[in-house]
Amino acid sequence: MSTTSTTTKVKPKAMIQDNTRCIGCRACMIACKSWNDRPADHTDFFAGNGYQNPRDLDANNYTLITFNEIVTGPKPDWVFGRQLCMHCEQPACASACPTTAMKKTELGPVVFDVSRCIGCRACMQACPFLIPKYDYENAAPMIHKCTFCSDRLEVGLKPACATVCPTGAISFGDRDDMVAEAKDRIAKAPGTYIPQIYGLDEVGGTSVLHLSSVPFEQIGYITGLPKTPMPDLTHRWLRVTPHVFIFLYTLFAGLMGLIHWRNRGQEHHEEKP
Amino acid sequence: MNWRIRLTWWDKLLIAIMVMAAVMAFVRFTLGIGSIANINNAYPWGWWVGYGIMTMIAIGGVGFTITALVEIFGAHRYHPFLRPAVLMAFLCYSGAIAMLMVELGRPWMVWMILVSWAPTAALFEVGWCAFLYLTVLAIEFAQVPLEEAGWKRPLRVVKLIYIPVMLLGVTLSNLHQSSLGTLMTLIPHKINALWWSDNLPLLFLFSAMMAGPALAILEHLAAARWLGFAPRMDLLAGLARIEAWLVGLFLVFQMGDLFYRGAVGGALSASWLALSFWIEIGFGLLLPLVLLMMPEIRGSRGGLATACALVVFGVLLHRLNVAVIGLRVRHWETYVPSLSEVGITLGITAAAIFVFGVLARILPIHEELPAPQPSVEPAGRPAGAWPRAHGAV
Numbered sequence: 001m002s003t004t005s006t007t008t009k010v011k012p013k014a015m016i017q018d019n020t021r022c023i024g025c026r027a028c029m030i031a032c033k034s035w036n037d038r039p040a041d042h043t044d045f046f047a048g049n050g051y052q053n054p055r056d057l058d059a060n061n062y063t064l065i066t067f068n069e070i071v072t073g074p075k076p077d078w079v080f081g082r083q084l085c086m087h088c089e090q091p092a093c094a095s096a097c098p099t100t101a102m103k104k105t106e107l108g109p110v111v112f113d114v115s116r117c118i119g120c121r122a123c124m125q126a127c128p129f130l131i132p133k134y135d136y137e138n139a140a141p142m143i144h145k146c147t148f149c150s151d152r153l154e155v156g157l158k159p160a161c162a163t164v165c166p167t168g169a170i171s172f173g174d175r176d177d178m179v180a181e182a183k184d185r186i187a188k189a190p191g192t193y194i195p196q197i198y199g200l201d202e203v204g205g206t207s208v209l210h211l212s213s214v215p216f217e218q219i220g221y222i223t224g225l226p227k228t229p230m231p232d233l234t235h236r237w238l239r240v241t242p243h244v245f246i247f248l249y250t251l252f253a254g255l256m257g258l259i260h261w262r263n264r265g266q267e268h269h270e271e272k273p
Numbered sequence: 274m275n276w277r278i279r280l281t282w283w284d285k286l287l288i289a290i291m292v293m294a295a296v297m298a299f300v301r302f303t304l305g306i307g308s309i310a311n312i313n314n315a316y317p318w319g320w321w322v323g324y325g326i327m328t329m330i331a332i333g334g335v336g337f338t339i340t341a342l343v344e345i346f347g348a349h350r351y352h353p354f355l356r357p358a359v360l361m362a363f364l365c366y367s368g369a370i371a372m373l374m375v376e377l378g379r380p381w382m383v384w385m386i387l388v389s390w391a392p393t394a395a396l397f398e399v400g401w402c403a404f405l406y407l408t409v410l411a412i413e414f415a416q417v418p419l420e421e422a423g424w425k426r427p428l429r430v431v432k433l434i435y436i437p438v439m440l441l442g443v444t445l446s447n448l449h450q451s452s453l454g455t456l457m458t459l460i461p462h463k464i465n466a467l468w469w470s471d472n473l474p475l476l477f478l479f480s481a482m483m484a485g486p487a488l489a490i491l492e493h494l495a496a497a498r499w500l501g502f503a504p505r506m507d508l509l510a511g512l513a514r515i516e517a518w519l520v521g522l523f524l525v526f527q528m529g530d531l532f533y534r535g536a537v538g539g540a541l542s543a544s545w546l547a548l549s550f551w552i553e554i555g556f557g558l559l560l561p562l563v564l565l566m567m568p569e570i571r572g573s574r575g576g577l578a579t580a581c582a583l584v585v586f587g588v589l590l591h592r593l594n595v596a597v598i599g600l601r602v603r604h605w606e607t608y609v610p611s612l613s614e615v616g617i618t619l620g621i622t623a624a625a626i627f628v629f630g631v632l633a634r635i636l637p638i639h640e641e642l643p644a645p646q647p648s649v650e651p652a653g654r655p656a657g658a659w660p661r662a663h664g665a666v
Contacts, residue, residue, distance in 0.1 A: 092459060095394060098397040100391045120376075122394070124314070126459050130315070130602055136310070136312070137305050137307040138305050139303065140379060231459075233471075234395050234456070235393065237451075237455045238398065244448065248443075263347050
């Protein structure tokens with residue numbers, strides 16, 4: 001990641017996941033596996049969403065097309081959704097990581113650096129979208145999640161999933177352009193889309209923008225998230241830590257001095273712990 | 274210093290538990306966490322974090338609470354509790370670090386916390402503070418073996434730096450006990466509203482303060498029984514009075530916080546989580562508060578032991594509720610700790626108790642204890658004391 005100090009600022013990238021254009025072919029899942037070198041795994045049907053497979057993201061699956069049976073017209077229909085790392089503008093995972101193994105890059109991807117990881121799994125706990133996964137069976141386990149194909153982006157390529165989508169459900173470009181494009185699509189076809197861009201301001205904005213024909217909670221998206229960045233929650237406590245340290249130390253020293261001065265002359269034990 | 278101690282069957286039981294845990298830990302390190310533990314992608318933190326780290330550190334709060342009481346607030350009559358408290362804190366923190374080595378996926382990289390700075394992360398602060406505080410505890414406790422060994426020069430150094438180091442320890446404790454709560458404020462979408470609060474840092478700090486005197490009382494009673502000295506019931510009653518205040522204030526704070534956040538509805542609903550909440554409040558706070566307010570209980574060994582054990586249990590359940598039980602992610606995901614997860618924590622706990630027991634027999638940790646005169650407690654009388662007189666093991 002040799003982002004040399006060029007004067008022109010890098011424009012952050014983003015992706016549109018237009019679920020109304022998705023046909024559930026899962027080419028994105030395959031492209032993702034092959035670029036990220038994830039093995040195929042044996043899966044089973046589960047008591048749930050029809051043909052969806054696997055049930056959830058895991059260490060071998062960085063993205064997943066969800067199959068949601070929804071009654072939209074006279075009969076039930078499949079409405080597809082997609083799970084992948086949202087690459088938040090201000091990621092909770094990165095703010096929770098005690099060793100900066102999880103980082104937001106200038107181009108947009110939130111990337112994981114195993115050489116710094118201690119395996120505390122705070123990123124998994126912190127993520128509001130439940131994205132980072134772990135390979136618990138490994139004796140030297142790693143965090144696994146969508147990388148936004150950060151390595152491809154650096155050399156000017158699109159993410160693997162965006163190159164293979166046969167219906168144009170995945171668009172990729174500068175975030176500003178993608179936001180404009182998403183708004184434009186909704187404005188031009190208000191009957192097709194619900195008037196909401198998932199990721200525009202969820203947890204302060206993300207680098208993946210989802211569009212849908214039905215409300216997002218119906219297709220398994222986590223909704224009701226705050227519009228403010230998650231790291232704000234801990235930041236307001238942590239940023240005062242150095243001041244609190246100095247304040248408390250002084251306070252305790254002062255208190256101790258004061259109380260000893262008041263108690264002077266009284267019988268005193270020899271100081272020992 | 275008497276190096277020759279006879280291992281009782283308690284010691285042997287503890288050793289057996291440690292051996293069992295060591296076998297489980299061996300499997301975990303060769304075949305991975307997944308081979309023995311039930312923690313999963315939905316519940317990345319389970320019993321190991323809830324009990325092994327969060328509760329261990331909370332009850333390790335005995336170190337800074339008793340230190341602050343004696344050294345800062347000048348309550349010198351509680352001096353006899355200081356050495357056991359510092360040693361217990363040292364062992365709790367060591368236990369938490371041992372747990373961390375099992376719990377972390379890549380424990381051989383743990384030094385990264387000290388190298389790769391991440392000031393936005395609560396865990397970064399917890400890691401640094403706990404590391405520094407363990408050093409502080411080691412320095413504080415070093416006086417005891419140094420005195421015994423008669424090493425004058427290092428002893429003089431340790432005594433010279435004692436006060437600033439002690440103040441540092443109390444300050445660091447305040448910081449990281451609260452930072453453990455800060456860590457959990459990051460996930461309001463996962464933790465049930467019964468427990469998630471903006472004030473989690475303060476709730477964690479105050480509950481650690483509450484766990485401190487309770488553990489000190491328990492230790493004193495246990496040591497009196499097994500090492501065979503008369504417990505200082507006068508001091509215990511005084512500590513119990515302080516403990517009652519701490520429990521009462523914490524109860525008011527926690528319930529006040531619940532009301533202020535408008536989450537009372539959750540507590541009144543018929544759900545397993547509400548049940549867990551009321552067990553925490555009822556058995557961990559209300560019952561011990563009532564018990565500790567009664568002078569007869571404060572004067573009785575059995576009563577004190579019961580009340581303080583309940584407080585410690587309450588703190589454990591609070592940590593578990595915040596970090597494990599109160600978490601909900603996808604509806605099909607569940608987590609129940611495996612026997613091996615519990616087994617390893619038992620092993621670490623057993624090791625801490627074993628080391629304490631051995632050190633308590635070879636070092637003068639309870640040296641100042643035998644009371645010069647019969648205990649006089651203003652309000653209470655040692656009525657409910659166990660019928661059996663104290664005696665040597």
